[in-house]
Amino acid sequence: MLNILILGLGQCGNRILDAINREAFGSGGTFAKYYSRQKFPASVKTIAINTAVNDLKELKNTLAKDRFHVPHLHGVGANRNIGKQVFEENKEMILEEIDKRGSFDLIFVITSTAGGSGSSFAPLLVGELKRTYNAPIICIAVLPFRAEGSIFLQNTAFCLRELVATKSSGILLVDNQYLKKYSGEDIKSAYDKINTTTARRILFLIEALNSEMLMVTDLGDLKTVMSGGIGVGTMGFYEASKGSTIKSTILGSFKPSGLLFPANVYKDGARAMLIIKGDKKYLDLDLVTKTVEELSKEVGQVFKGVLVKKGRPKVLSLFTLNAVPELEKLYTVAAEAIRFEMEKREKSKKQLDNAFAHIEDLEPIY
Ligand SMILES: Nc1nc2c(ncn2[C@@H]2O[C@H](COP(=O)(O)OP(=O)(O)OP(=O)(O)O)[C@@H](O)[C@H]2O)c(=O)[nH]1
Ligand SMILES: [Mg+2]
Numbered sequence: 001m002l003n004i005l006i007l008g009l010g011q012c013g014n015r016i017l018d019a020i021n022r023e024a025f026g027s028g029g030t031f032a033k034y035y036s037r038q039k040f041p042a043s044v045k046t047i048a049i050n051t052a053v054n055d056l057k058e059l060k061n062t063l064a065k066d067r068f069h070v071p072h073l074h075g076v077g078a079n080r081n082i083g084k085q086v087f088e089e090n091k092e093m094i095l096e097e098i099d100k101r102g103s104f105d106l107i108f109v110i111t112s113t114a115g116g117s118g119s120s121f122a123p124l125l126v127g128e129l130k131r132t133y134n135a136p137i138i139c140i141a142v143l144p145f146r147a148e149g150s151i152f153l154q155n156t157a158f159c160l161r162e163l164v165a166t167k168s169s170g171i172l173l174v175d176n177q178y179l180k181k182y183s184g185e186d187i188k189s190a191y192d193k194i195n196t197t198t199a200r201r202i203l204f205l206i207e208a209l210n211s212e213m214l215m216v217t218d219l220g221d222l223k224t225v226m227s228g229g230i231g232v233g234t235m236g237f238y239e240a241s242k243g244s245t246i247k248s249t250i251l252g253s254f255k256p257s258g259l260l261f262p263a264n265v266y267k268d269g270a271r272a273m274l275i276i277k278g279d280k281k282y283l284d285l286d287l288v289t290k291t292v293e294e295l296s297k298e299v300g301q302v303f304k305g306v307l308v309k310k311g312r313p314k315v316l317s318l319f320t321l322n323a324v325p326e327l328e329k330l331y332t333v334a335a336e337a338i339r340f341e342m343e344k345r346e347k348s349k350k351q352l353d354n355a356f357a358h359i360e361d362l363e364p365i366y
Helices: 010-025 030-037 053-057 080-099 117-132 150-165 176-180 187-210 219-226 246-252 285-298 325-357
Strands: 003-009 043-050 067-069 106-112 137-143 170-175 232-239 269-278 301-308 314-321
Touching (some): 053 067, 106 117, 137 150, 137 187, 285 301
Parallel strands (some): 170 232
């Protein structure tokens, strides 16, 4: 049985964690049923961490004891420098709170890269967790809508660079901008849909890692997959429709519409893990093996796990990548935004200096 810790940082991380709690433990949640039937239920511990108490209050499915407020008034206002300082001032308390939950075999850290609190806490926290626990740490990093403003873009650029530098076990990207086109019209329903999708995939992965599989893939394989390429990856998913073969279901999980971050996984995929779940009658193991072998020719190493469960086949595919053109684009835009801000600030400062120059040799007269 695996001991798993899931940390949700900042508002975005908190909300995705809340979606995980809803799916896993909430009344009627599909995963809750799974757990209660299991002889050895997975031990999943969760904590939502935030500087803004209101964000924590907003959560509906996370127990009060699993909400941790780091005292700093109302968030850090997207300022990562303040965020880092607040983390350093409070890290003992945060680590104690985590330590109460025992030891872990696998840790997820979920955050937006764009805000202030989560994006500044995440790299520092990953560093601390690495020192304390001998467990793989997977970061789930949510990228902003590109039109959310220059501060969010620069936060993302620096947060991701710091996350990569922590040498966590790997980073799985969730791209709000990319996923919006597959979500509802308004931002709230887009968030809800993205959060639920992300939550379900994480739970799907955990469920598989915890279960007896017909074809086995495990935590060791996951570590190997996550350390592939540049250690940054994406997740795909596909549910078979009536009559689809297991091959088309597996390939379906590689399609752009199922990925959480856009990538050409055939071209840029470094390593992959496929988890196939469904009723035994759909699971033609020879075809599974053949399909995976074909994929291995394009994506270096593909691990596969097969899980027998009622229902039509569902496939979760997890990739690390050798190249991330979409990130390159984001960094170009972020750099432009930073330069634009710098120039604007410089110009305003000059203008103000010019204005002050008018009274340089003068004193007020009363
Ligand atoms: N997918 C998704 N993205 C969200 C959600 N809430 C906020 N975001 C995104 O997260 C980014 C803002 O980060 P937050 O998590 O709100 O910031 P924070 O970590 O709380 O930091 P501060 O509020 O600045 O202290 C923006 O890019 C939002 O689009 C959510 O529920 N789901
Ligand atoms: Mg916030």
